[in-house]
Amino acid sequence: xxxxxxxxxxxxxxxxxxxxxxxxxxxxxxxxxxxxxxxxxxxxxxxxxxxxxxxxxxxxxxxxxxxxxxxxxxxxxxxxxxxxxxxxxxxxxxxxxxxxxxxxxxxxxxxxxxxxxxxxxxxxxxxxxxxxxxxxxxxxxxxxxxxxxxxxxxxxxxxxxxxxxxxxxxxxxxxxxxxxxxxxxxxxxxxxxxxxxxxxxxxxxxxxxxxxxxxxxxxxxxxxxxxxxxxxxxxxxx
Amino acid sequence: xxxxxxxxxxxxxxxxxxxxxxxxxxxxxxxxxxxxxxxxxxxxxxxxxxxxxxxxxxxxxxxxxxxxxxxxxxxxxxxxxxxxxxxxxxxxxxxxxxxxxxxxxxxxxxxxxxxxxxxxxxxxxxxxxxxxxxxxxxxxxxxxxxxxxxxxxxxxxxxxxxxxxxxxxxxxxxxxxxxxxxxxxxxxxxxxxxxxxxxxxxxxxxxxxxxxxxxxxxxxxxxxxxxxxxxxxxxxxxxxxxxxxxxxxxxxxxxxx
Numbered sequence: 248x249x250x251x252x253x254x255x256x257x258x259x260x261x262x263x264x265x266x267x268x269x270x271x272x273x274x275x276x277x278x279x280x281x282x283x284x285x286x287x288x289x290x291x292x293x294x295x296x297x298x299x300x301x302x303x304x305x306x307x308x309x310x311x312x313x314x315x316x317x318x319x320x321x322x323x324x325x326x327x328x329x330x331x332x333x334x335x336x337x338x339x340x341x342x343x344x345x346x347x348x349x350x351x352x353x354x355x356x357x358x359x360x361x362x363x364x365x366x367x368x369x370x371x372x373x374x375x376x377x378x379x380x381x382x383x384x385x386x387x388x389x390x391x392x393x394x395x396x397x398x399x400x401x402x403x404x405x406x407x408x409x410x411x412x413x414x415x416x417x418x419x420x421x422x423x424x425x426x427x428x429x430x431x432x433x434x435x436x437x438x439x440x441x442x443x444x445x446x447x448x449x450x451x452x453x454x455x456x457x458x459x460x461x462x463x464x465x466x467x468x469x470x471x472x473x474x475x476x477x478x479x480x481x482x483x484x485x
Numbered sequence: 486x487x488x489x490x491x492x493x494x495x496x497x498x499x500x501x502x503x504x505x506x507x508x509x510x511x512x513x514x515x516x517x518x519x520x521x522x523x524x525x526x527x528x529x530x531x532x533x534x535x536x537x538x539x540x541x542x543x544x545x546x547x548x549x550x551x552x553x554x555x556x557x558x559x560x561x562x563x564x565x566x567x568x569x570x571x572x573x574x575x576x577x578x579x580x581x582x583x584x585x586x587x588x589x590x591x592x593x594x595x596x597x598x599x600x601x602x603x604x605x606x607x608x609x610x611x612x613x614x615x616x617x618x619x620x621x622x623x624x625x626x627x628x629x630x631x632x633x634x635x636x637x638x639x640x641x642x643x644x645x646x647x648x649x650x651x652x653x654x655x656x657x658x659x660x661x662x663x664x665x666x667x668x669x670x671x672x673x674x675x676x677x678x679x680x681x682x683x684x685x686x687x688x689x690x691x692x693x694x695x696x697x698x699x700x701x702x703x704x705x706x707x708x709x710x711x712x713x714x715x716x717x718x719x720x721x722x723x724x725x726x727x728x729x730x731x732x733x734x735x736x737x738x739x740x741x742x
Contacts, residue, residue: 263740332737353581366502
């Protein structure tokens with residue numbers, strides 16, 4: 248694999264449990280805090296592999312689409328890249344700051360105003376307060392919510408809510424952008440702006456990963472599409 | 486341990502600011518609530534113990550005695566109550582985005598500390614009203630407050646992490662905090678306790694902290710150094726152990742929450 252990779256999965260396996268196995272997991276973690284964790288390569292009762300030996304290298308500046316049915320492991324890949332969870336077996340290398348736009352508006356608080364939520368959501372996405380102060384006019388302008396920016400977001404319509412969330416997300420200064428099913432935000436006009444914005448992010452040399460069920464949509468935006476089924480990469484087409 | 490927070494300091498600040506905003510949104514008297522709670526508890530205890538039961542175990546005013554106990558207790562219980570559900574309640578963040586997880590319980594400690602400081606200003610006011618002479622021993626409040634914050638932070642981290650795995654923590658916390666309230670000399674003085682039980686009560690670092698906060702302010706006496714060193718050492722040890730365990734197990738929070 249090339250040394251220019253910004254993200255590299257090396258034989259990554261991820262195990263999840265169907266049940267809540269609290270007692271085991273807590274004890275394991277506690278023990279793991281004091282001694283080396285043993286690699287568990289066997290499945291216990293009720294466990295399954297969400298990812299099975301994923302090898303994936305993404306170069307800087309690439310725009311990659313992930314496509315596959317529900318539960319095929321697309322979001323798990325995103326979670327591993329954004330460091331929310333970790334592989335059971337295997338390694339992942341990831342250089343640069345990640346902006347995980349996995350769920351738009353995660354961290355929005357209904358009682359806070361649009362402006363206050365920009366600060367909240369922006370810092371969660373890794374922006375500093377100083378960067379945010381500079382970006383705020385742009386973010387507000389992009390969302391088209393100038394009138395309502397000092398209104399608590401609980402009074403927003405769901406479309407306004409998502410537009411604000413998306414505007415914050417695409418103004419992140421991260422190196423890697425993860426978009427999970429977010430291309431269906433707002434009306435057609437706003438979707439068009441989103442697509443343009445994503446293209447622009449790509450032109451700025453940022454790395455982009457997009458998850459979608461819609462292969463037509465993906466082929467329009469992405470350099471290549473990776474097909475995932477049952478936690479395995481099926482094909483990588485150009 | 487603080488180094489991993491440096492690059493997330495803005496997020497911590499915004500979290501504190503957010504919790505502060507949320508707390509007093511749509512509230513009439515806002516930050517005044519920070520003094521209403523300790524003052525009303527103080528008034529209640531003064532009434533119950535001074536008027537109804539007519540107990541007296543210290544020769545200084547009830548008002549000062551109870552307020553000095555209620556103030557650190559309100560901080561501790563407020564922060565711990567916030568922390569317990571802080572991670573499990575923010576699961577939409579925890580399962581989606583990485584940031585040092587301790588930031589959420591830390592912000593709870595921070596906003597309760599702001600309340601504590603506001604309450605402390607009122608305390609100084611009360612000391613002046615009752616014409617308690619200010620002595621240099623007042624400066625012992627510094628290390629005592631540090632110990633209080635460290636201990637509160639440790640318990641907050643511990644319970645927040647445990648509640649990710651077992652929601653029993655939330656259910657048990659109601660009466661555990663109540664028991665701890667009585668195990669802390671808020672409404673009584675440790676001097677009135679039989680020697681057999683003193684040792685047991687001192688297993689709770691809050692006992693030492695609350696007793697000595699009264700001692701260095703109202704009585705104007707210094708702390709007993711070896712006791713101070715011992716409690717400080719155990720509070721620090723507890724903090725480092727809990728923080729280390731927390732940073733190790735936080736990786737799995739997203740999977741079990």
